[in-house]
Amino acid sequence: MTAPVDARTTSPVAVEDAGQVLGEFHDIRSTRGRWRFRLALLGPAFVVAVAYVDPGNVATNVEAGARTGYLLVWVVVLANFMAMLVQYLSAKLGLATGKNLAEQCRELAPRWLSRLLWTQAELVAMATDLAEFAGAALGLNLLFGMPIPLACLVTAVVAFAILACQQRGCRRFELAVLALLLLVVAGVGYDLLTVGHQSGDGLAGGMVPHLGGETTAILAAAIVGATIMPHAIYLHSALTQRRVLTESPRDRRFLLRFLRIDCVLGFTIAGAVNLGMLCLSAALFRNSSLGNLDAITAAHNDLGRTVGGGAALAFAVALFASGISSASVGTCAGQVVMQGFLRRRIPLYARRLLTMAPAVVILCAGIPITSTLVFSQVVLAFGIPFALVPLVVFTRRRDLMGALTNRPLTTGAGAVVCGLVICMNAYLILTMIKGD
Structure with a gap:
């Protein structure tokens, strides 16, 4: 275990792996810099929020806006609220128990169930890695016309550089990820302002729940999978499990308030970016059909043709930043899963090399990238219940959570989210079987 950090300095500590939270504080009652200390408590949700604006989100939102207009606005909004609750529960679990979700599953679930949960968690981690790495490489290709193999190599180098920040301590890693998140926000925001042509009636109509067949069902599942990401659920509990050292129930309730603030701020930003991407795509393709074109490439080209090179550049930069930042976060999440379930770990760099291999193959094979990214997010949707139900x-267990045990209303809301995700997955399967 790493040595704790005095809250008065809030300096970071290098950690050996992602399973040990990215920094610890020794004294919760800081005698110096009260607001510095409180600001230092914020950060985990912003790291996790990066996973909510990864290239998988870009692909699903752009594809949804291009093919259905504003029809699935309600899915983006609902999924973000559900994710906010889920991530709050995950952060609270780490704070209350000092263990992350993967560790709790290993200790409390039967051995066969624990291994099943680990297997599916690794599968969804692979799907996540595919989306993140492929999206970042595509961003470089759009930015510089860089050949895909070379874009893969550059992406790998930059991803390793971000991971190196983690080895130097929590705050450097969090600040690096936050900077990339802000770059995504700036890129999407700039494009929204330059494109304009948003339909107020379309947005209002899109808030009415409605699905219209197999295509919209697949896109809705992809949006949910890209938002309530299973690996992010495991990661958030790890980021809070030993971030602050305290045994006092009063201090834990104090910290819990900041977890709520952290979650609301981080996931509100992520939700706004996702909604912005869908609206941007709906405006771009309002008078044209996407057809068989790759949605991300078509959106980039349309921005350059109808608005200007600056808008296209902002879009490509946002895509690259989302891929690089989420790839680093995803690698940490994969390490948390492996160490929590198996009590084994491999070096982060080795894991990054292993998980980028499938993405390199797909990119070099010329398989349509946006369709691949959307499919990967559908896979994530089916993995959500395996993390969410535990x-x-x-x-809700008082013997685990103590004073931070869920209230009945909170448990009920969590159960409703579980039910909605399971029903959505079942609806998608039935729709695909019928072929509507």
């Missing part, structure tokens, strides 16, 4: 069960 999370809700654990956070």
Whole structure:
């Protein structure tokens, strides 16, 4: 275990792996810099929020806006609220128990169930890595016309550089990820302002829940999978499990308030970016059909043709930044999963090399990237219940959570989210079987 950090300096500590949270504080009652200390408590949700604006989100939102206009606005908004609750529960579990969700599953679930949960968690981690690495490489290709193999190499180098920040301490890693998140926000915001042509009636109509067949069902599942990401659920509990050292129930309730603030701020930003991407795509393709074109490439080209090179550049930069930042976060999440379930770990750099291999193959094979990214997010949607059900069960147990045990209303809300995701997955399967 790493040595704790005095809250009065809030200096970071290098950690050996992602399973040990990215920094610890020794004294919760800081005698110096009260607001510095409180600001230092914020950060985990912003790291996790990066996973909510990864290239998988870009692909699903752009594809949804291009093919259905504003029809799925309600899915983006609902998924973001559900994710906010889920991530709050995950952060609370780490704070209350000092263990992350993967560790709790290993200790409390039967051995066969624990291994099943680990297997599916690794599968969804692979799907996540595919989306993140492929999106970043595509961003470089759009930015510089860089050949895909070379873009893969550059992406790998930059991803390793971000991971190196983690080895030097929590705050450097968090600040690096936050900077990339802000770059995504700036890129999407700039494009929204330059494109304009947003339909107020379309947005209002899109808030009415409605699905219109197999295509919209697949896109809705992809949006949910890209938002309530299973690996992010495991990661958030790890980021809070030993971030602050305290045994006092009063201090834990104090910290819990900041977890709520952290979650609301971080995931509100992520939700706004996702909604912005869908609206941007709906405006771009309002008078044209996407057809068989790759949605991300078509959106980039349309921005350059109809608005200007600056808008296209902002879009490509946002895509690259989302891929690089989320790839680093995803690698940490994969390490948390492996160490929590198996009590084994491999070096982060080795894991990054292993997980980028499938993305390199797909990119070099010329398989349509946006369609591949959307499919990967559908896979994530089916993995959500495997992480979410144990999370809700654990956070309602007083013997685990103590003073931070869920209230009945919170547990009920978590159960509703579980039910909605399971029903959506079942609806998608039935729709695909019928072929509507």
